[in-house]
Amino acid sequence: MKLNHREKMIALGVGLILALFVLDQLLLSPMFVRLATADDSIARDSQTLEQSNGMKRNGDLADVRWRKMSEGHIGTDASAAQSQLLNHMNEVARNTGVNLTSIKPEHGEKAQGFARTGFRASANVTMSTLVSFLLRLESPDLPIRVTDLQIKSNKPGVDDLTVDLGISTIYKLSAAEEAK
């Protein structure tokens, strides 16, 4: 079959288009898909990596801070921690003129390898003695937290208050206690 110039050009054009189509289907499109997948993966994993690095840095920093904060101040014995807290409370109350009318022990929850223990206390106070008591309650040697506080006025217009507060401390759990 002999083709004239025009037919040859048409055949060449069709052949070229077919070749480009096949090239695209077999080579180019899969490559572009791979490229897009790789780009997505890079974008996603880069973000994850950045967040993970940030979390790791935070964790390291938290470790350092917690070590500095708690080193030598957190005991491992529940009764020792409780008696230490009770002694401290009584001492602060005595020093600030607060009359503790009742003290009841309380046991709190366990979390992060620690257990909470403390007391619920009631006292008759004036505003200034209450503030002194609360300010002096914090101790550099003992972790202390006021968990809740209720102040009631006994007589309207008179600085005669009844305070009810929860005070707690923490101690470190042994591995066996933590496993329970």
Place this chain on the structure above:
Amino acid sequence: MKRGLSNVLSLVIGSRSIVLAHVTAGKPNAVAKRVGQFLLDDANWLDKADDSGKALRAFLDSHGFDATHAIIGVPAGWLLAQEKEVPPTDANSASAILRLAAERLAMSGSAPLVADYAGKPSTSVDSKVLLVGMLRSQYDKLEKFASAAGLTISAVCPTSLGVLDTLAGDSSLLRITNDGAEIVTQDAGVPTMIRPIAAAPQQLAAELKRTLAMRPGGVGRLAIADGGTLAGGDRDNLLARVGGSPRVLDEASCPGIGFDTAAMNGAATGLTQAAALPAVALGAAAIAAKLPVDFADSKLAEVAPQRFGRKTIWAVALVALAIIGVIALEWTVESREAEAADIARKVAEISPQLKSAKASVAKLDFGRPYFAPHPPQLDCLKAITNAFNYNELIFADNVQLRDTGSGTLAGKAVNGTLPLALIDRMKAQPQLSNVQLSSLQNNTGKEKESAFSITFTFVPAPFNTTSPTTKPSSTAAAK
């Protein structure tokens, strides 16, 4: 003819000697730097091309010729020449026509020829060219001779044709040498004939007259290049007998060339300036790329067909470009995939450490309130106190604060608007949020007071406790 030559050694071959001229390009004229004559002892010198070439090399070295590109002028006796008429056609077709003519010329001599033509075929009218050939075997021997002499052949041209360029106007040329004479005629600047004249000096005028008589324009202007072989009387006799307007070719009549004053130092055997003139003129024509015939670069040489057509070259270039593009794309994809794999590996490596990092942060969050410098409830009490206006008849009788931050404030006021104003002021406190009225009862009790209850959330200011020692001591706090 190769262009760009500026320094050539011109060799005009005779039967008993080769006249040499070292010619360099100059402004405005080409200049002969050195001329000389190499004597050929053996009549068969070309058959012993190696030995002759080595002897020439020795001569060149001993006489200070240092050019390496050779322009060889061959005598008319070595040539076959025929004037040919070419129909109007382009240069390629004319070459094809003349190539066939050259083959016929070779068949008439029963030996292969190297051929070229002088003149320029016209595309519009019939034109005449001079087809010139020399034996292939002789040309090969010349090549061997030049090679043995350490020379590179740049052009091979009939001497008399090469000299034509130096002639002003439509002159014919008679060149007289020790070996005899040769004549070149030209018409409208195109050579029409080149042939040797085999005649004794006494018969030269008659033979020359006979030859020129066949020329359409008669004798016309004739230049005579005499290498000094004719005695003065013979030359005058010749000029008188030839008729027309002959003139003797000398340096003064060749404006395109000049002689360096030291050039003649190379003369070995009494070479005169007139005898050296054709060699210098040949070299000057070669430098000016005006040799009409060049067997070394013939216009009749078949142009080797291109192995690949323009379309094929374009197609190959495009395909190559496409392949390079695909390879570049694949390289990019692979590098991006490698980068992605590297990041994924780093993520996988760091993942196990995240659990302990989270635990550390949670532990710090849990334990930090136990090391606060003072109970946050104090700050909360201060914020509430700041919200009270001491000019108003309103007071609190119950405050509840939990460590989660939520709190309740209950109290009494002389009317129902004061608690609402208190709420507005509490909302203005930066550490208090979600301040809402929980209950409001007007005209309660004997005093007809309004009882209210407000809920709120206390947001303690962040503290940067890095060490328990940052806690104020009890004494300092009391102060």
